[in-house]
Amino acid sequence: MITECDLVVSWRARPRSFVALMGVYESNYLRLAALAGKLTELSGTRISDVAGDCTLVLSVLERARYTADLRLTYLLPDRHRVAASERVPDLRMRLYHDARLLEARSVGGAGPERELDRCWARNMMLNKWLEYCAERGHCLADPHHC
Secondary structure, three states: OOOHHHOOOHHHHOOOOHHHHHHHHHHHHHHHHHHHOOHHHOOOEEEEOOOOOOEEEEEEEEEOOOEEEEEEEEEEEOOOOOOOEEEEEEEEEEEEOOOOEEEEOOOOOOOOOOHHHHHHHHHHHHHHHHHHHHHHOOOOOOOOOO
């Protein structure tokens, strides 16, 4: 199995390039696999509750032969309404099974930045969030995996 330690981290040497962005996508894939297990077998919704942290929810929105569209979100308790929860962050992602890449997709309107800069910011945020979730002890896989 390939681990993140085995990756060439070209994005650290030349940030914001297309090649570097693909390295972040690969790192995202590996980080999600560490949390959720075998990504080719993802289906439905998976939930992780960890004491002292928000509920983490991973949902498969659509599956195709080589891709899957996913949603990763935190359920933040709504202090004003007991039964309601807010979803923040709420990221849509595309999983590329054959290439072993995970891309954070756009969820809002386009800003003045270049598309490559927007992709870079979204995917670095996802990368750090996945790292944080793992450090907090979240597990979105079978109990045997984590």
